[in-house]
Amino acid sequence: MQYQGVLRKMQTEHTDPINYYLIMGDDFIQMNQLIDKNVHIEFLKYECLACGENKKIYRQGYCYDDFFKVPQAADWIMKPELSKAHLDEEDRDLEYEKSVQLKPHIVYLANSSNVKVGVTRKSQVPTRWIDQGAHEAIEIVEVPNRYLAGITEVALKKHVADKTNWRKMLKNEIEDLNLKTYRDHLKQFIPEEAQKYFIIENDETHIHFPVLQYPEKLKTLNLDKTPAYEGLLKGIKGQYLLFDDNTVFNVRSWEGYVVRIEIL
Template sequence: MQYQGVLTKMQTEIGNPIQYYLVFDSDFIHVNQLLNKKLSIKFIGYKCLACGENKKIYRQGYCYDDFYNQPQVGDWVMRPELSKAHLGIEDRDLDYEKKAQLQPHIVYLANSSNIKVGVTRKSQVPTRWIDQGAHEAIEIVEVPNRYLAGITEVALKDHVADKTNWRKMLKNEIEDKDLLEYRDKLREFIPEEAKEYFIENNKETELDFPVLDYPGKLKSLNLEKTPEYSGVLKGIKGQYLIFDDDTVFNVRNNEGYVVQLTMI
């Protein structure tokens, strides 16, 4: 069976284990059903997620020009503390920025390779945790806009990490932590503007990923250097496909790439 389309991040559905889907324009693949089967990936070209043209992808699925023009990849996306829509100040497109920034956001703790603090829209819980490969997570505050979430994250990352070690995450070099205890210890460091939004009564969310075998020495698949690859799919974690020869493929990092997928 063969599919061809533009890669975008895998869609997910909470479950035991989590269900993964690759969605193309006219079809989709339930990736869990490919476990223990041989899969071939062939690089065909590019299709920018904004202009739709066959232009080399620069970052996050966008060509160079669109990466520096499209509102959905403004600096405030990666650095929420730079959000200004609550002040009525435009970055690239104020209407878009108001819709994205002026909605409930969560500051959370997630444990994937280590405990880290992060920010996401409330509507993206637990999707954001799944994408990071976290096996457990908990909310700290729920605030009404992205700016408040951003300044809270900045304050807390002086006391806890804000990055995931993707290699440890994929090797499953993890240990369970008491996130409630960590959350309560961090409470005193929440900025005054956000203290009232602290979530008093909640519990950890635990996540189960569909992985048959974890890799040893990781080899990251780069489609530009290796335009054709095949291997037996052994797991899916975060936005990674894990293969039997310890090759891992980050689907999200290859958004905008046109590929041909063949089940052998």
Template structure:
């Protein structure tokens, strides 16, 4: 079977295990069905997710010009405390920013390689946790806009990490933690204006990934350096494909790359 299309992050469905899909313009692939099969990936060209042109991808699927113009990749996306839509102040596109920022957001704890704090729109739970490769997560606060979520995350960074060690996550060198107890300890560090949004109840969400074999030594596949690769797919975790030879491929980091896939 042969497929060709521009890569975007894999779509997921919550299940036991998580179900993964690659979506192309005219086709889709249920990636779980490719486990234990030989998969060949070939880089064809670039296709910016905004302008659609064959221009070198700069970051997050966008060419250089669009990365600094498109509202989808404004600084507030990575740093939610910079959100200003609640003040009626525009960054790049106020209508878009109001749509995305002025909706319920969750500040959460997730355990991928260690316990980390993060922010996501409520509509993206549990998708955000899955994309990060978290095997357990819990909601901390639910706030009405992105700004309040952002200042909460900043306030908690001195108490808990805000980054995931992707190597540890992919090797599955993880320890189960009592997130309920950890959440209770963090309550006092939440900003005063957010205290009323603390979620007193709630339990951990456990996430199981379709992995038959975890890598022991990681080799990251970069399609610019290695435009043709072939290997036996052994697992999917976060937004990574894991192969039998310890090669791992970050699909999300390769958004905007047009690829040709051959399944044997």
């Protein structure tokens, strides 16, 4: 069975374990069904997620020109504290920026390899945690815009990590921690503007991933260097496909690449 299309991050469903879907043009693959099957992946060409042209992907699925034009790749995406829509100030596209920035946002703790603080739109809970490969997470504050979430994250990451150790996450070198205790300790460091949005009563969210075998040593599949690969899929975690030869493939890192996927 063959599928062909431009890679985008896998869609997820918060079930036990997580269900993964890879959209391929007008079709989709229910990825959990491929576990314990041989999968062939072949890079065919580029397709920028903005202009749709066969131009080399620069970052985040966009060609060089579009990466510096589209609002979806602006600095405030990675640094929410730079958001300005609440001031009615445009960065690249004020209408788009308002549609994203002026929505409820969550500052959270997630534990994938270590406890880290992060920001996401409320509508992206728990999708954001799943994409990060977190096995547990908890909300800290729910604020009305992205700017408040950003300055809260900046304040809290002085006291807790803001990065995931993806290697430990993929090897499943994890430990369960009491995130409520972490959250309550961090309350004192929340900026004054966001203190009233602290979530007093909530429980941890627990996430289980469809993995039969975790890699011991990691080999990252790079489609630029290895345009064709075949392996036995043993699991999916975060946005990674895990294969039996310790190869790991981060689907999200290769957005904008058109591939053919064959299930053998």
